Structures are given as C-alpha cells and as structure tokens.
Amino acid sequence: MTNDIEMLNCVLQNAEMGCQGITSVRKSLKDSKVDGVLCEHLIKYGKLYHCANKMLQNRGAEPHRVSNMTKTMTRYAAQRDLKRDSSSSHIAEMMIKGNTMGVNKMSRKIRDYDGNDPHVSLLAKRMLETEEENIKEMSAFL
Template identity: 75%
Template sequence: MINDNEMLNYVLQNAEMGCNGISAVRKQLKDNRVDGVLCEQLIKYSKLYHCANTMLKRRGAEVHHVSPVTKAMTSYAANRDLKRDSSPSHIAEMMIKGNTMGVNKMARHMREYDGSDPQVTMLAKKMLDTEEENIGELKSYL
C-alpha cells in the first residue's frame, strides 16, 4: 500500500514532469495554435505541484523531486521528436502520449493508495482528472 506522503510525492513528480514536458515543447514551438492550450495546462500542473509541495512540507515529509537525469532525458526526447515534426498535430500526439502515461500510472497509484487522508485523495483525483482533461483538449489538434 502507498501512504499519504508517497502519494503526495507521486502527485508532485507527475506535475513536475508535466511542467517540464510542456516547457520543453513550448521552447521549440514554431506554430502558436497549440500554445494557448499548453499554457493553460502548464498553469494547472503548476498549481498541483505547489499544492502537493505545500502539503508535504506541512507534514514535515521529505520532498522527492524528479531526478535531473530524468528531466534531461525527457527534454532531449522532446527536442529530438520536435526536430522531426513540430506540427500542432504531432505536438498534440506527443502530449497525449505523456498524459496517457500519467493517467495510467496515477490510476495504478490510486488503487494502491491506502486513502487515509481525504485531502490527499482529492488532490490525487484532481491530478487524474487534469490529465484526462488535457487529453480531451489536445484531441482537437490531431
């Protein structure tokens, strides 16, 4: 079973990866059609990150960030992929894949979570809902 602090750290890392992924993609944008959606999603991830970070600190828990190696690999992969195709359709496809991975992992973590704190449960659910909403928003660009 996953405890409260582990779930909060997972939400934090998921939001951090979302922020990093969107930021990496936005740096390479050549077509601004999808930028508005990405900006809105970046704001949502930032809020989730801040909330999880605050909850962890209030509990006196250790905050586990995404490793610098993982961040670098993600940025490199995004840059490589966008050099091949930077169309709004391809960007949407890339982001949908990332969000889908996030949905699957979050759903798995929620099943394993002991659910002892309703606020943590609510934040985890908000993360899951956000990832699903992001997918819906991006589908119109495919």
C-alpha cells in the first residue's frame, strides 16, 4: 500500500523526470510549435513538483528526488535517440513514451494509495491527468 509520503514522492519524481525529459530534447527541436507545447508542459511539471515538495516539507518529510544516475542515463538515452532521428514527430513520440511511463506509474500508485488526505489524492490525480493531457497534445505532432 502507498501512504501520503510515498504518493507525494511519486508525484515529485514524475514531475522531475518530465522536466528532465523535456530539457533533454528541447535543444534538438527545430519546430517552434512543439517547443511551445513542451514549454507549457515544463511549467505544469514545475508547478506539480513545487506542490509535492511543499507538501512533503509541511509533513517534515525528506523529498526523494530522482538519482543523478537515472538523470544521466535518461539524458544519454535521449541524446542517442536524437542522433538517429531528431524530427519533431520523433521527439513527440519520445515524449509520449515518457508520459506513458508516468501514467502507468501514477495509476499503480493511485490504485495502491491507502492515505486519507484529499489534498494528496487530488495532487496525484492532477499529475495523472497532466500526463494524459500531454500524450494527447504530443499526438498532434506524430
């Protein structure tokens, strides 16, 4: 089962990975429309990250951020993938894959959540909805 702290850390890590993924591909983007949408996603992730971090601090809990190794591996994989194909449609596909991983992770955590804080539950659902919205928005660029 997942408690409040674990759920908040899951939201925090999902938002952090979303920011990491977007940052890793933005330098290679040539399409300003895709870049604009990704900038909006970056802002949404930043807000979710900030909320989760603040809620963890208010509970006296230490945020569990994504490890530097995971960030490095993600950045390396993105750069390797972009060398093969840096088209906007491929970048959209990469983002959709990342969002899908986020949807799967959040869905499992929400299903296993046994906390009773409506604010935590709402934030987790907002994270899930954000990932799903991002998939729809990126699908337009495939």
